[in-house]
Structure formats: structure tokens, C-alpha cells
Amino acid sequence: MALYSEKVMDHFRNPRNVGVIEDADGVGEVGNAKCGDIMKMYLKIDGDIISDVKFETFGCGSAIASSSMATELIKGRPVAEALELTNKAVAEALDGLPAYKMHCSVLAEEAIKSALDDYYSRKGTAPEEK
Amino acid sequence: MSESVRTEIYADNAATTRMSDAAIEAMLTVMKEQYGNPSSLYSVGQNAKEILEKAREEIAEVINASPSEIIFTSGGSEADNQAIRSAAETGRKAGKMHIISTAFEHHAVLHTLKKLESEGFEVTLMDVHEDGLVRVDELEKTIRDDTCLVTVMFANNEIGTIQPIKEIGEVCRAKGVLFHTDAVQAVGHVPIDVKELNIDMLSSSAHKFHGPKGIGFLYARRGVRITNLIEGGAQEGGKRAGTENVAAVAGMAAALRETASRMSENAAHMTEMRDRLIDGLEKIPHSALNGDRTKRLPGNTNFCFEGIEGESLLLLLDDRGICASSGSACTSGSLDPSHVLLAIGRVHDVAHGSLRLTIGEDVTAEEVDYMIKNVTEVVEYLRSFSPVWRDLMSGKTQFIL
Known part of the structure; x- marks a missing residue:
């Protein structure tokens, strides 16, 4: 059996939304090089819609695939939905991750939350309570 | 190397060897x-x-x-x-x-x-x-x-x-x-x-x-x-x-x-191939050979590449038919990278970006050149979207290697 699902390998080999948004409305970076995983997310937000998202990742195959999948899940979606994104949703969309790689999906969730935090702090507001 | 035939270079002889x-x-x-x-x-x-x-x-x-x-x-x-x-x-x-x-x-x-x-x-x-x-x-x-x-x-x-x-x-x-x-x-x-x-x-x-x-x-x-x-x-x-x-x-x-x-003839050939591999990989910017250059096994090459992580490197090399190994945490199944690399003073950040290629007795110069070309390309590709590499290149952080 292969280490990763075909979905993981697809997103690892052909990562979606790779790169940088120079005039991003929110940028988040999580992880550290000591542990071997760093994810950086760039968000462009129009109104309350995430109109564009890009990522850069230093890490293993599942870290790159998790970043890629997370960007796909929030691109074109309302900010409120992105705030609800869970690591489980990322892992499920990838047809699962090995147990010891689940932290990669956690990192992807955190990277997006961190970029949204940055967006709100730049705006000087907090996300609306539901 | 012909395009139609999938290349298969087994360069992990320190892990195990093919039976004779x-x-x-x-x-x-x-x-x-x-x-x-x-x-x-x-x-x-x-x-x-x-x-x-x-x-x-x-x-x-x-x-x-x-x-x-x-x-x-x-x-x-x-x-x-x-x-x-x-x-x-x-x-x-x-x-x-x-x-x-x-x-x-x-x-x-x-x-x-x-x-x-x-x-x-x-x-x-x-x-x-x-x-x-x-x-x-x-x-x-x-x-x-x-x-x-x-x-x-x-x-x-x-x-x-x-x-x-x-x-x-x-x-x-x-x-x-x-x-x-x-x-x-x-x-x-x-x-x-x-x-x-x-x-x-x-x-x-x-x-x-x-x-x-x-x-x-x-x-x-x-x-x-x-x-x-x-x-x-x-x-x-x-x-x-x-x-x-x-x-x-x-x-x-x-x-x-x-x-x-066949030990002495094998060693002579492998040493020549190993040195060719080391010379080629050393041309990759911000890379470093791990371990003494000459007092090493005839088949062993081990490098650290700054700004990338080893597991993704291995997976992409596997796609190109090269079997290799790494001392990154992700390949060891723990949070720490290889204790060997830490013991020779490599810090965590670069130890995660290590690659070991252990060639066999029958390795050819053509295969060595194929490995050099592909490792160089894959390292460059992974660096192209590594936030660590971006910070190093922009001067935000200092290069270690």
C-alpha cells in the first residue's frame, strides 16, 4: 500500500494556488523550521468573499497537499465559511492522511485562521458573532 | 536515457541491497x-x-x-x-x-x-x-x-x-x-x-x-x-x-x-562515481556534504539542502525513478530529524532537508548524471514555493549553509 492516498499525491504533485499575493488583505504563517513544517497563506478578500488565495509551504508531502487542499476549500467562499474550516475537513477532502501526518492538516487550518486574524486586525474589526 | 523506459535507480543500498x-x-x-x-x-x-x-x-x-x-x-x-x-x-x-x-x-x-x-x-x-x-x-x-x-x-x-x-x-x-x-x-x-x-x-x-x-x-x-x-x-x-x-x-x-x-575493483568504481555525484550536487547553492569527504564509504553521499524538507524531495525523486532516503523528521516518524545529523552539528532547520544517496556496485556515470540533474531540479522546484527559502533570499533570515 502506498504511503498516501491518490488525492494527496495529486495535490502534492500538482499543488493548486501556489505562490504569493503581493497586495494580500491577510497573510498568515504557522509552524517552524525546527519541526520541519512552515505554511504561509495569502488571502485576497472582496466584500466577504475570499476572491483569491495563495500558499507557500516548506514541509513534507502531506503538508504541501494539505495546504493545496485547504486553499481549494476556501477559494471563492465567504469568509464566515473559511473561519469554520476544520483540519478534519481538509484531511477528509484528501481521502485521509496517515495518523502521524494529521498535524499537517491542523497546520493548514491554523494557517488559514492566522491569515484571517491578520485580515481582521488590519481592518480593525472582529468576525461577526453567529 | 530513453524516454520510453522508466528509469529505476536504486540508490538506497545503505538501507538494504538487492540479493545477488x-x-x-x-x-x-x-x-x-x-x-x-x-x-x-x-x-x-x-x-x-x-x-x-x-x-x-x-x-x-x-x-x-x-x-x-x-x-x-x-x-x-x-x-x-x-x-x-x-x-x-x-x-x-x-x-x-x-x-x-x-x-x-x-x-x-x-x-x-x-x-x-x-x-x-x-x-x-x-x-x-x-x-x-x-x-x-x-x-x-x-x-x-x-x-x-x-x-x-x-x-x-x-x-x-x-x-x-x-x-x-x-x-x-x-x-x-x-x-x-x-x-x-x-x-x-x-x-x-x-x-x-x-x-x-x-x-x-x-x-x-x-x-x-x-x-x-x-x-x-x-x-x-x-x-x-x-x-x-x-x-x-x-x-x-x-x-x-x-x-x-x-x-x-x-x-x-x-x-x-571483487571488493577492491568495486570500491574503486564506486568511489569514482560517488565523487562525481558529490561534485555535481555541491554545485547546488546553499548545500553541504555531510561527513568527511574522503574518509567515507565508497557508496555514500549525504547532503543537506537549505530551505526544503526531505520527505517531499524523496517523493518527487521517486516519481523520477530514484530511490533515496532522508534524515528529516517526516521520514523518521518522530518530531526530530536524524540524530546523526544533529550529532555532527547540523541544526534542525537544515537537517530536515537532508538526502542520502547510497549507490550500488553497478552504478553507471549516466545514472549519476541523471541523479545530479534530477536532484538539482527538484531542490530548485521545492525552493520556489518554500517560505523558508523566500525569507533566506530576501535577507529576512540568514543562510546557515
């Missing part, structure tokens, strides 16, 4: 025809016994030992465990409970030592410096009156550095301390004469020299007391119980006979 035809043949013959138990007195059993003892003679000859000094084990790990446990037992009886080793030993050694620490032994792990080499003068100063064992690997499994075994053996002999060496990576690849090198105990594993997995041997100089790990029957001179795996032993002997007979 001679080894497979030898095993098949034993399995089909010599199925007897070597402890049985009828001829089918005695034939198996003969094969076993013939193999013992051949193996002993390669390292200049006597057949009675060879104990067959399940592999290198068992041999390491048994050698260290035996010396510790002798030490305990004499009130000597200090053991010296190095920080970059195989876990079969390090974990056994950890266990002994919990049983009251004191362990000193020597520094292996940036070049991955033990200093003999430091060893001399580290040996105490209560030191019962020095265990230093012959050649490191990750970075391939070959230790000054003869000098270490000399110091130990002069001080009356037992010397064990884990020679799993060395046997069959570099000349070993246990007498000339002053070795008391040596561990070896067949699958590192084109033999089968699950078999190895422990050399223990006559006079060194050996403690059993496995109790039971009187096999292996009463030192290792259990019916012998005759087929595997025959396969091991056949593999070693073949590799030993």
Missing part, C-alpha cells in the same frame, strides 16, 4: 535439498550441518577470524545487542560499569546502552565532530579504570564516515578494555582484518552486502565471554539457541564470498 544471484541460488539449493535440522544425526541433518560449518569458515576467512569465533544471529541489531550485553555482564562482575560509545551510533547500540543506563551503567557518548569522525586522543582521555567496553561503529549508516578503527582498537587493547564495532555498513565494502584492527567483537548483517534479510553474525574473539540473549538449545556453541536458518546462512556466505572477491 549467487545468494539466491545458494538459498534455493538449501531450501529444496538440504532441509534437515543441523542438530539431527542422520545424513540429511548432517548435510545441513556441513553447509552451516562451511559457511562459517568462509565468513570467518573474509575477516581473518577463526570459524569458532563466528556466531550466527538474526542480523546486525541482535549482534549489537548481544555484544554490548556480554561486555556489560563481564564488566558488572568485575565492578566496571562504564561504557563508551558515540553520539551517532545505530539505535541498536544506543537503545541497548539506554537500557543499561537504567540498570546502573554509566554511558559516555563521544563527540563525532563536524566531519563525523571520532578522535582517538579524546577516546584515550575518556577511558577510565571502570570502563568495561568501547563500542564505536566501523562506518556510519547515514553519512558513511569510516572511523579510525585500528587506532581505537590499539588504545582499547593497551588499556585492557573490550572493543566492539558495529560493522554492518562496512563488511563486504571495505577490507576488514579483525586481528590487524584489534577488534574484540564485530556485528554484521547479510542484507547490506547482497545477502538475505534476517541473518547476520557476531564475531567474538576467542576469550571474550558471550552472554546469551536467547536461551534454549545448544546451537551456536550454546551462545544462541534456536534451529539455525541454514538457507539464510548459506545465502549470506555466498553473497559475502562474491562481494569480498
Whole structure:
């Protein structure tokens, strides 16, 4: 059996939304090089819609695939939905991750939350309570 | 290289090797025809016994030992465990409970030592410096009156550095301390004469020299007391119980006979190919060779590349038909990168971006060039979207390599 699902390998080999948004409305970076995983997310937000998202990742195959999948899940979606994104949703969309790689999906969730935090702090507001 | 044929370059010979035809043949013959138990007195059993003892003679000859000094084990790990446990037992009886080793030993050694620490032994792990080499003068100063064992690997499994075994053996002999060496990576690849090198105990594993997995041997100089790990029957001179795996032993002997007979020509070719590989990979910016450049195994190349992580590198190389390994945390299944790379002073950040390529005897210059080209491309690609690399390039953080 292969280490990763075909979905993981697809997103690892052909990562979606790779790169940088120079005039991003929110940028988040999580992880550290000591542990071997760093994810950086760039968000462009129009109104309350995430109109564009890009990522850069230093890490293993599942870290790159998790970043890629997370960007796909929030691109074109309302900010409120992105705030609800869970690591489980990322892992499920990838047809699962090995147990010891689940932290990669956690990192992807955190990277997006961190970029949204940055967006709100730049705006000087907090996300609306539901 | 033709586009239509998928390239398959096996460059992980330090992990395991492909079995030689001679080894497979030898095993098949034993399995089909010599199925007897070597402890049985009828001829089918005695034939198996003969094969076993013939193999013992051949193996002993390669390292200049006597057949009675060879104990067959399940592999290198068992041999390491048994050698260290035996010396510790002798030490305990004499009130000597200090053991010296190095920080970059195989876990079969390090974990056994950890266990002994919990049983009251004191362990000193020597520094292996940036070049991955033990200093003999430091060893001399580290040996105490209560030191019962020095265990230093012959050649490191990750970075391939070959230790000054003869000098270490000399110091130990002069001080009356037992010397064990884990020679799993060395046997069959570099000349070993246990007498000339002053070795008391040596561990070896067949699958590192084109033999089968699950078999190895422990050399223990006559006079060194050996403690059993496995109790039971009187096999292996009463030192290792259990019916012998005759087929595997025959396969091991056949593999070693073949590799030993071609050792010098193999080493010359592999050294040339290794140096070509090192020269090519060194051209990648912000990369560094791990371990001394010349005092290393003929087949070993190990690099760190800054700004990337090793597992993604391995997966993309696999897509291009290159089988390699890495010391990154993601490939070790723990949070820490390789203890070997940390021991030679590589910080976590760069240790995660390591690549080990261990070439085989039949590697060609064309294959080496293919590896250089593809590693260069994959490193460049992974750096193109690495936030670590971006920060290094923009000057936000400082390059380490």
C-alpha cells in the first residue's frame, strides 16, 4: 500500500494556488523550521468573499497537499465559511492522511485562521458573532 | 536515457541491497535439498550441518577470524545487542560499569546502552565532530579504570564516515578494555582484518552486502565471554539457541564470498562515481556534504539542502525513478530529524532537508548524471514555493549553509 492516498499525491504533485499575493488583505504563517513544517497563506478578500488565495509551504508531502487542499476549500467562499474550516475537513477532502501526518492538516487550518486574524486586525474589526 | 523506459535507480543500498544471484541460488539449493535440522544425526541433518560449518569458515576467512569465533544471529541489531550485553555482564562482575560509545551510533547500540543506563551503567557518548569522525586522543582521555567496553561503529549508516578503527582498537587493547564495532555498513565494502584492527567483537548483517534479510553474525574473539540473549538449545556453541536458518546462512556466505572477491575493483568504481555525484550536487547553492569527504564509504553521499524538507524531495525523486532516503523528521516518524545529523552539528532547520544517496556496485556515470540533474531540479522546484527559502533570499533570515 502506498504511503498516501491518490488525492494527496495529486495535490502534492500538482499543488493548486501556489505562490504569493503581493497586495494580500491577510497573510498568515504557522509552524517552524525546527519541526520541519512552515505554511504561509495569502488571502485576497472582496466584500466577504475570499476572491483569491495563495500558499507557500516548506514541509513534507502531506503538508504541501494539505495546504493545496485547504486553499481549494476556501477559494471563492465567504469568509464566515473559511473561519469554520476544520483540519478534519481538509484531511477528509484528501481521502485521509496517515495518523502521524494529521498535524499537517491542523497546520493548514491554523494557517488559514492566522491569515484571517491578520485580515481582521488590519481592518480593525472582529468576525461577526453567529 | 530513453524516454520510453522508466528509469529505476536504486540508490538506497545503505538501507538494504538487492540479493545477488549467487545468494539466491545458494538459498534455493538449501531450501529444496538440504532441509534437515543441523542438530539431527542422520545424513540429511548432517548435510545441513556441513553447509552451516562451511559457511562459517568462509565468513570467518573474509575477516581473518577463526570459524569458532563466528556466531550466527538474526542480523546486525541482535549482534549489537548481544555484544554490548556480554561486555556489560563481564564488566558488572568485575565492578566496571562504564561504557563508551558515540553520539551517532545505530539505535541498536544506543537503545541497548539506554537500557543499561537504567540498570546502573554509566554511558559516555563521544563527540563525532563536524566531519563525523571520532578522535582517538579524546577516546584515550575518556577511558577510565571502570570502563568495561568501547563500542564505536566501523562506518556510519547515514553519512558513511569510516572511523579510525585500528587506532581505537590499539588504545582499547593497551588499556585492557573490550572493543566492539558495529560493522554492518562496512563488511563486504571495505577490507576488514579483525586481528590487524584489534577488534574484540564485530556485528554484521547479510542484507547490506547482497545477502538475505534476517541473518547476520557476531564475531567474538576467542576469550571474550558471550552472554546469551536467547536461551534454549545448544546451537551456536550454546551462545544462541534456536534451529539455525541454514538457507539464510548459506545465502549470506555466498553473497559475502562474491562481494569480498571483487571488493577492491568495486570500491574503486564506486568511489569514482560517488565523487562525481558529490561534485555535481555541491554545485547546488546553499548545500553541504555531510561527513568527511574522503574518509567515507565508497557508496555514500549525504547532503543537506537549505530551505526544503526531505520527505517531499524523496517523493518527487521517486516519481523520477530514484530511490533515496532522508534524515528529516517526516521520514523518521518522530518530531526530530536524524540524530546523526544533529550529532555532527547540523541544526534542525537544515537537517530536515537532508538526502542520502547510497549507490550500488553497478552504478553507471549516466545514472549519476541523471541523479545530479534530477536532484538539482527538484531542490530548485521545492525552493520556489518554500517560505523558508523566500525569507533566506530576501535577507529576512540568514543562510546557515
